[in-house]
Amino acid sequence: MTDLPILYSFRRCPYAMRARMAVAVSGAQVELREVVLRDKPPEMIAVSPKGTVPVLVVGDGHVVDESLDIMRWALAQNDPENWLAHADAGMIAANDGPFKQALDRYKYPHRYGLADGVKHRDAALKHLSGLNAILAAQPYLGGSAPAFTDTALFPFVRQFAATDPLWFDALPLPALQAWLNGLLASDLFGQIMTRYPKWTAGDEVTVFP
Numbered sequence: 001m002t003d004l005p006i007l008y009s010f011r012r013c014p015y016a017m018r019a020r021m022a023v024a025v026s027g028a029q030v031e032l033r034e035v036v037l038r039d040k041p042p043e044m045i046a047v048s049p050k051g052t053v054p055v056l057v058v059g060d061g062h063v064v065d066e067s068l069d070i071m072r073w074a075l076a077q078n079d080p081e082n083w084l085a086h087a088d089a090g091m092i093a094a095n096d097g098p099f100k101q102a103l104d105r106y107k108y109p110h111r112y113g114l115a116d117g118v119k120h121r122d123a124a125l126k127h128l129s130g131l132n133a134i135l136a137a138q139p140y141l142g143g144s145a146p147a148f149t150d151t152a153l154f155p156f157v158r159q160f161a162a163t164d165p166l167w168f169d170a171l172p173l174p175a176l177q178a179w180l181n182g183l184l185a186s187d188l189f190g191q192i193m194t195r196y197p198k199w200t201a202g203d204e205v206t207v208f209p
Helices: 014-026 042-047 067-077 089-107 118-137 148-163 165-169 174-184 187-192
Strands: 006-009 030-034 055-057
Touching (some): 089 118, 118 174, 148 165
């Protein structure tokens, strides 16, 4: 047993990725519990019935089950790279709203009764073109260094790019592509993408980071 906060996570979930990145950069250690989405642990459902990751349970039993709030919690403990000073609410809302909706329909068209996702791919591309214009003028969305906004958006841009990598790489979005590739190659991303076995009650504690 441990007194550390508990973080339920799933390695490939973009929401969980951004939460883990903020936890890792803050250095605020947690007990990581890797979840398999088709077989969610009852301990997680008991504290967060909506059943989505990430979920953070802090020492007093308080539950934080929105990824942006987990990012803010971690950075409130320690923000060594000043991420919180570069959190663009409008850009994040556009990502989590219209862009995410278009991304889902592009990546999984048959879930939505669509023959293909081309219309939604093109809608998402307009958002990415706007990001490319920002990144053509500065290396990161938050300015000269990666920060909160970059981390909040990056896992979803990664998911879009991975849907059809050859097509994405051929797009005339050099600033966005360089930004994405730089974050993919970062030590921070490598650190948070370590593979962990599925957690079940009684397992040895995994401390993260």
